[in-house]
Amino acid sequence: MKGDGMVEVKRSKGWTVISALMVAAVFMAVLPREADAQGTLEPESTLGVVYADGRQTEEVSLYRLDRPSEELFMSAYDLARIFRASRYWNPGARKLILRIDDERYMFTLDTRVVLVDNEPILMRVPVKYTEGLVMIPLEFISNILTSNASEMIEIDEKRLVLTIGSPEYNVTGLEFADDDSGTKVILSLSEELLYHVDSDTPGLLRLKIYGGRLNSLKMSASEGLGLVNRVRAEQTDHDSYIFLDVNRTVSRFQVEFLEDSQEDERDFRTPGRKLVIFLEKGDLPEIPEADYAGRRMTEILDEGAGQGGFVLKKIAIDAGHGGVDKGKISSSGVREKDINLDVARLLEEQLKNEFGVEVVMTRSEDVLVPLGRRAEIANSEGADLFISIHCNGWFHEDASGFETFFLSPARTEADERLAREENASLRFETTDLRPDELEDLDFILWDMVQNEFINESSELAELVQRELAEVLDIRNRGVKQAGLLVLRGLHMPAVLVELAFLSNPEEEELLQDPLFRARTVQGIVEAIRRYRDKRSGGGL
Incomplete structure (x- = not known):
């Protein structure tokens, strides 16, 4: 028995071993083996599990507990067995902890929150307890475990096949080094891979690694070093992407692929295969560009020469929610829709x-304006930019800060969560879609995303976030991307700004402060000015 009242359960040669025999009977009564507890509970389907370590392929029962919901659940017993996890159960607190590799996952019965090493992540549906079994939503594997586990986990939710441990990651480490000459970002690779770098967006380097496989959370860094503000990693079906948010003082960069204990001319020793991105202030001799590994690539960051031809004549401002759709509501009754409208009016006047x-x-x-109608208004009026104003919210008071979104498939569960909340305005609109179709709509938006303005929207979002950081004294949560319905179908660069958290008492007070609202407007206006100057050729 742990000191905190938790009971530890480990797996050993296929048997359940309980660290304190005196509580064995109690534990098994509360959290029994699946075979002893099924009762009348019938599986809805099965999940095929394929192991790369040679274990025999098997099928695991999945359950549908809340009809007509389509959500599938797996027993915590099976989940722990599949991933060789230790289990800790506190029946009094109704909490279950799974330790998978080095990560700790805490579940509380009848809640949607999972604590991943004490960081909260929200699932669509809560953890259940039925007929003696703790039931974990299948989305825990697909949306959370796949991003946090040390080994590669892939799940095909259509075919219901889970593959564990294959293929292995080949982009395995992220390091920084900084000195007077500049900043290095060092990526560790297990094999030689082709890569390409582009710098189309000012202040952002995009590295594509062909055939790369990485853990997007472990290869990201919210705080960088030196000339690197932060690093975002993304994994697609076939390739890996590294996005570097760099300081605006960077003038050039070089990329090298080094093997074994090769030493570069800047006396930086890199044992093993390394992809080194060197950022430097000032001028470097120009080196021919290359798109493949084994060669050095040099690019010159855009210093502000405009693409030309862009004239800013008309801007669409969208005050989120409205009418019966109140948006988020603070504990003291402050309504998001009212703040959004006031800030939008101030922004209109200032522009x-x-x-x-x-x-x-x-x-x-x-008034309530349907999400699709908002895009129609902006398109029919021929707007050059679209700015949507919102306030954020979370299930506890600690969440804080501002962030800017552009339309693209969400990279994180938190971004998907925000998209689900903002897209939930659909429930106030007249629609022929069934409730279950509305629930899943934002999860298929990436199939319909139009890529024409993604680069421009990303650039505008970066500028908005930077300028807000200059005038607001709250947390900078960075630029995000998500499948936001209000931004879909727009024929212009578009961003959605989340000003602050109504669920945070301090930020709720700020959002009601006219000075804070004026500062947010000031930041957005300055970002639009910089975007206009950049695109029209006036420089930054």
């Missing part, structure tokens, strides 16, 4: 004064 442009408002009063 007219600063730029002399025409401003199109998707709503100027407290």
Whole structure:
């Protein structure tokens, strides 16, 4: 028995071993083996499990507990057995802890929150307890475990096949080194891979590693070093991507592939296969560009020469929610829809004064405007930019800060969560879709994303986030991407700004402060100015 009242259960040669025999009977009564507890519970389907370590392929029962919901559940017993996890159960607190590799996952019965090493992640449905079994939603594997486990985990939710441990990651480490000459980002590789770097977006380097496989969470860094502000990693079906948010003072970069204990000319020893991205201030001799491993690549970051041809004449401002759709509501009753509208009106006035442009408002009063109609308004008016204003919210008071979204498939579960919340405005609209179709709609949006303005929207989002960071004294949560319905179908660069958290008492107070609202407007206006100057050829 652990000191905190937790009971430890380990797996050994196929048998359940309980660290304290005196509590064995109690534990088995509360969390029994699946074979002893099924009762009348009938499986809905089975999940095929394929192991790369040679274990025999098997099928595991899946259950549907809340009809007509399509959500599938797996017993905690099976989940722990499949991933060779230790289990800790506190029946009094109704909490279950799984230790998988070096990660700790805490579940509480009848809640949707999973604590991953004390960081909360929200699932679509809560953990259940039925007929003596703790039931974990299958999305825990597909949305959470796949991003945190040390070994490669792949799940095909259509065919219901889970593959564990294959293929192995071949992009395995992220390091930084900084000195007076510049900053190095060092990626460890297990094999030689082709790569390509582009710098189309100012302040952002995009590295594509062909055939790369990585853990996107472990290969990301919210805080960088030196000239690197942060690093975001993304894994697709076939390739890996590393996004470097770099300091605006960077003028050039070089990329090298080094093997074994090869030493580069800057006296940086890199044992093993390393992909080294060197960022430097000032001028470097120009080196011919190459798109493949084994050669050095040098690029010059865009210093602000405009693409030309862009004239900013009309801007669409979207005040999120409205009418019966109140948006998020604080504990003291402050409604998001009211804050959004006030900030949107301030932004409208400031844009007219600063730029002399025409401003199109998707709503100027407290009315419900369907999400699709907002895009139609902006498109029909021929707007050049689209800015959607929102406030954030979370299930506890600690979450804080501002962030800017552009339309693209969500990279994290948290971004998917926000997209689900913002897209939930559909429930207030007249629609022929069934409730289950509305629930799943935002999970298939990436199939319909139009890529035409993604680069421009990403650039605008980066500028908005930077300028807000200059005027707001709250946490900078960075630029995010998600399948937001209000941004879908727009024929122009578009971003959604989450100003602060209504669920945070301090930020709730800030959101009601006219000075704070004025500062947010100031930051957005300055970002639009910089975007206009960049795109029209005036530089930054």
